[in-house]
Each structure stands twice: as C-alpha cells, then as structure tokens.
Amino acid sequence: MxxxxxxxxxxxxxxxxxxxxxxxxxxxxxxxxxxxxxxxxxxxxxxxxxxxxxxxxxxxxxxxxxxxxxxxxxxxxxxxxxxxxxxxxxxxxxxxxxxxxxxxxxxxxxxxxxxxxxxxxxxxxxxDLAQAEAIIDLVDAGSARAAKAAFQSLEGRFSTRITALAEALVAARVFIEGALDFSDQDVDWLADADLHARLAALDEDLQHLSADAQRGRALQQGLTVVLSGAPNVGKSTLLNQLAGVDAAIVTDVPGTTRDLLREHLTLDGLPVTLIDTAGLRDTEDAIEAEGIRRAWAAIEQADLVWFLVDDRQGMSADDAALLTRLGPDRPCWRLANKVDLSGGVVGWRPGGDPPTLGLAAKAGQGVADLVAALHRHAGLNASDEPLFTARTRHVDALRRAAAHLRLARTQLADQAFAELAAEELRLAHDALGEITGRFTQEDLLGRIFAGFCIGK
The missing domain is CATH 3.30.1360.120 (Probable tRNA modification gtpase trme; domain 1)
Structure with missing residues (x-):
C-alpha cells in the first residue's frame, strides 16, 4: 500500500x-x-x-x-x-x-x-470537535442505542447545549465587567438579584448537562467491571452466564483462574468489559500469586467491583478483610452467589453495605436484576431515549466549568472580588470551548483525529 x-x-x-x-x-x-x-x-x-x-x-x-x-x-x-x-x-x-x-x-x-x-x-x-468525535463513535457503536446516541451528537444535540451555556456565561461576564466599569454610579449593579438568579440557573443547567454527559460516556465507552472474591465462589460461572459462552474454565479446584480474563459484552445496549480474576487468597504458588497481584491492579482501575461470596458460608473473616482492603471509595456490590443451594432469596437485600444481591449464577437466577442495576449505576434506563455520546475529556471539561462557575458565584457574593468572578466565568467559558474545539491545543487535536479510520 x-x-x-x-x-x-x-x-x-x-x-x-x-x-x-x-x-x-x-x-x-x-x-x-x-x-x-x-x-x-x-x-x-x-x-x-x-x-x-x-x-x-x-x-x-x-x-x-x-x-x-x-x-x-x-x-x-x-x-x-x-x-x-x-x-x-x-x-x-x-x-x-x-x-x-x-x-x-x-x-x-x-x-x-x-x-x-x-x-x-x-x-x-x-x-465542531464534539461532532467530529461523534463520527468515530457512530462507526464504533456496539449497539443500536449507542449508534442513535452518537448520531444525536453528530446532529449537534450536545454542541447546541454547550453553545447555549457558553453564550450565557459570556453575557453574565459582560454584565459584571460593565458594572465594574461604572462602579462610580449610584446604582449597585453587582447586587442585582436577576444576575444572581441567572448564575444559579446556569449552575443548575451545567449540572444537568454534566449528568447527561456522564450517561453518554457510559454508553460510548462502557463500564469496566471486575469480578473478585475468594476462590470457588462462582466468578467464572457468572462471567460465562453473562457472556452466553464458556469463556472461562470452571472447576471445583480452587485457583483454577490464574490470569485476568476479559470479555467485552453488550448488556441490553450497555457496553461492559467484564474482568474475571484469580481468587483472592494467600498462596505460595508463584503463578497464582502473580494472578492475584494482577487482580488487585485491575480492581484499582475498575468502574465497579462485584465481590462474590458463597451464600452457603456467608461472609467470612477473610471476605470482610478483602472488602476492607477495597476501601470505601471503590464502588462495590456484594453478590451472594449459590442461593439455589443455600435456600436464600434471589434479589436485592435491604440495608446491605455494600449493596448485596442474592443470585444463582449457574442457573441464571438474579442475573436480570444485576444487569438492570448496572444500567442504573451508569445512569441509564432501558426506556430512556439516548441523549448523546460523550467522552472522558468532555466530562472533565464540564466539571472544570462547573467548578469555575461555583467559584464565580462565591466571589460575586463579596463584591470586593467581582473582578475575580469575571475571570472565573471566562475560565468556565474556555473549558466549554475545549469540548467544541474553540479553545483546544494542537496536540490534542492530533490525538483525537489520529484515532479515526483512514478515509474518515
């Protein structure tokens, strides 16, 4: 070629x-x-x-x-x-x-x-840049729902909302700078209730858009879920049940899974990467120990951890210690597996910390509840129309814009810092401009377009 x-x-x-x-x-x-x-x-x-x-x-x-x-x-x-x-x-x-x-x-x-x-x-x-990125999102869409959302972005649904917010930020900044220019007048423009109400409404709109963008990111990029827990609690069985094929070897021998096994699935329209891991335990086997080290590394990068336990045995001291090691900041669900053998109830259990679901992975009982909860975790409901797709950089830019806007509102409350408030509004506006490409570094543009197909 x-x-x-x-x-x-x-x-x-x-x-x-x-x-x-x-x-x-x-x-x-x-x-x-x-x-x-x-x-x-x-x-x-x-x-x-x-x-x-x-x-x-x-x-x-x-x-x-x-x-x-x-x-x-x-x-x-x-x-x-x-x-x-x-x-x-x-x-x-x-x-x-x-x-x-x-x-x-x-x-x-x-x-x-x-x-x-x-x-x-x-x-x-x-x-604009968000629309250009939507082209590759549409090409790479793993489900009809993701394709529809990508097309909404390509049509400008996301960009239109960004542009409206950016224009409102400019208008507020112009008002504040004008008030500062005429600060010797008898009228206290900076105390205008309408200005503060407009900024509060902008803050709310930005929060709504940020939440929608996080849902769009989940639809475009998917979630990474790690299956963890002690050996022989049914991690590989659950992965096979969700994948619909025998992707992982299942035996009664503890330590069968020694390396990470990744399966890229689409669960009711939601892209999910499931990672089956080695059973977490102390071992002198060097190969199994390396698998356990990799399991913990995968957990650190996961969007969500499913911690499986055998419902016949309940939570052991070792299980509790493993959950403690996961830490409070890592989203985690406890899956009480093998309820068909323990006589337990299929479904979510009230008051669980972490949230606990009873299921029977081998029989497929409770799996639908698990998938539905995964959609809720991503902010998606099966009945919702797709809004638009988004990327991590979009979500990050929206968060920065929201932070600058909140700081501007705080500074405006003390009129001595009104000039700083105007600057914070400018920074919020620039953060939004990064999404559409109005304010974007050349190296970022190169990285974005390098991920496209030749001919696109």
Whole structure:
C-alpha cells in the first residue's frame, strides 16, 4: 500500500473510504483543490454535474481501464470537508482500489492521514470537535442505542447545549465587567438579584448537562467491571452466564483462574468489559500469586467491583478483610452467589453495605436484576431515549466549568472580588470551548483525529 508523507497545508488528499477486504462496493474519496483535476485524469472523461452520479470507467496510472462505477462531485464549500470533494464508487476489489489509489497519487494527490477528512471538516467549520468525535463513535457503536446516541451528537444535540451555556456565561461576564466599569454610579449593579438568579440557573443547567454527559460516556465507552472474591465462589460461572459462552474454565479446584480474563459484552445496549480474576487468597504458588497481584491492579482501575461470596458460608473473616482492603471509595456490590443451594432469596437485600444481591449464577437466577442495576449505576434506563455520546475529556471539561462557575458565584457574593468572578466565568467559558474545539491545543487535536479510520 501507498504510505502517507508528512502532511502539507492545502494539498489534495485521497483514501479508500470503505472497509479493507472484499465487498460489493469500494469507494475512493478525494478532497482538496485538485480533486476535480485528479478525478478527470482517472476517468479521462468530463465530470458530471455537481451532486449527480454518472457512470465512468476508472483508469490506473498507465491509463489502462481498471474498473467501472459511479463518479460524484461536490463543489466547495458545499461538501463534507468544505473543500472540493470527489467520490469514485466502484467494485469492492482491494487490488483495484489500491491501484486506483496509486494512480490518484501519480496525478497529484497524497494519501490521507487517519481522520484527515474529518479534521478538514473541523478546520473549515463544517463540524465542531464534539461532532467530529461523534463520527468515530457512530462507526464504533456496539449497539443500536449507542449508534442513535452518537448520531444525536453528530446532529449537534450536545454542541447546541454547550453553545447555549457558553453564550450565557459570556453575557453574565459582560454584565459584571460593565458594572465594574461604572462602579462610580449610584446604582449597585453587582447586587442585582436577576444576575444572581441567572448564575444559579446556569449552575443548575451545567449540572444537568454534566449528568447527561456522564450517561453518554457510559454508553460510548462502557463500564469496566471486575469480578473478585475468594476462590470457588462462582466468578467464572457468572462471567460465562453473562457472556452466553464458556469463556472461562470452571472447576471445583480452587485457583483454577490464574490470569485476568476479559470479555467485552453488550448488556441490553450497555457496553461492559467484564474482568474475571484469580481468587483472592494467600498462596505460595508463584503463578497464582502473580494472578492475584494482577487482580488487585485491575480492581484499582475498575468502574465497579462485584465481590462474590458463597451464600452457603456467608461472609467470612477473610471476605470482610478483602472488602476492607477495597476501601470505601471503590464502588462495590456484594453478590451472594449459590442461593439455589443455600435456600436464600434471589434479589436485592435491604440495608446491605455494600449493596448485596442474592443470585444463582449457574442457573441464571438474579442475573436480570444485576444487569438492570448496572444500567442504573451508569445512569441509564432501558426506556430512556439516548441523549448523546460523550467522552472522558468532555466530562472533565464540564466539571472544570462547573467548578469555575461555583467559584464565580462565591466571589460575586463579596463584591470586593467581582473582578475575580469575571475571570472565573471566562475560565468556565474556555473549558466549554475545549469540548467544541474553540479553545483546544494542537496536540490534542492530533490525538483525537489520529484515532479515526483512514478515509474518515
């Protein structure tokens, strides 16, 4: 395959826009000032009218007929990237597409970097950064629900709310700075009740948006759940039950699981990474001890820990010690397994600390309750319409914006710090701007678009 040279400003890029391998259709996409000229060289025929498909023969670098398909042209700025764009839609032959790609490079184009089409759309104002990220979220969606949420972000649902908050912050800041400029007047503008009410409403709106973003992040990135507990309490059995396959070896021999076993699942539309771990206990077996060390490392990184116990035996002193080691800051549920053998009740038990669910993993009893609780933990309900997808950086930016806004309200209460309040509002506004790309460092942009597919 042709490799991409270092990027150059204003040049014409080309890439295969369809998945690698055989397929019914293969698409080559061009964008840039020479896109039409390259397309003409590849077809040797007049270009069709804008936005109208025409049948054309595609030629390789030597001018030999290579394939036949549809040619579409889009004139700047009315295109995805905001530049002249051409698509050649032929048969899904990897060899033919590669030859066509080479021919395009001979005629003046260069191979696009991953995400460069979307990056150009962002630079040319066709998309903001949150919308651009939604493209790859839609491509990577693991469920219909996640795909719908990603499309909502692509349509601008998330960005619209960000923009409205940012504009309100600017208006409040302008009001405060204007009041400071006219502080010699008899009117005390900074004591205006409407200003304080507006900031309080902004704070509430920001909290709601932050909560929605956390739900969107769970839908896009999923949750990481670690199954932990003593040996032979049913961790691997529960993983197999949720996975629907025998992903983990299950025996009556303690210490069967010695390494981490990861299963990426979609549970009623929620992406979940389940990590089965070695049973936590003291051991002189070097291999098992390494598995236990890795188990604790996984627990440290988990969004949620499921701590399994055998309901026939109840909580042992060792179990209590392990729970204590988990610490109060690590979200944890205790799963009392094997209630079908203990005579216990399936379902959540009142007053549990940590929350306790009785279940029978092998029989599948209580598993539906567990999955439903997982959705609630992520802030999602099965009946909720998807809002939008979000990422960790979005959630972090919203948290920083909220912190700056709260500090501004505190400082405004003491009018001696009104100038500092205006500065905090500016910082809150800038934090929101990071989400849409208005205030974003170049290296962050590079990392974001590098994660895209070539041709996107």
């Amino acid at each position: 042709v490799t991409a040279p270092p990027p150059a400003a204003g040049d014409t890029i080309v890439a295969v826009a369809t998945a690698a391998g055989r397929g019914g259709v293969g698409i080559l996409r061009l964008s840039g000032a020479m896109a039409f000229a390259v397309a003409h060289a590849l077809t040797g025929a007049p270009l069709p009218a804008l936005r109208q498909a025409a049948l054309r023969t595609f030629h390789d670098a030597d001018g030999a007929a290579l394939d036949q398909g549809l040619l579409l042209c889009f004139r700047a700025p009315a295109s995805f990237t905001g530049e002249d764009v051409v698509e050649l839609q032929g048969h899904g032959s990897a060899a033919a597409l590669d030859a066509l790609l080479r021919a395009a490079c001979v005629h003046g184009a260069r191979v696009a970097r991953p995400g460069e089409f979307s990056e150009r759309a962002f630079v040319n104002g066709k998309l």
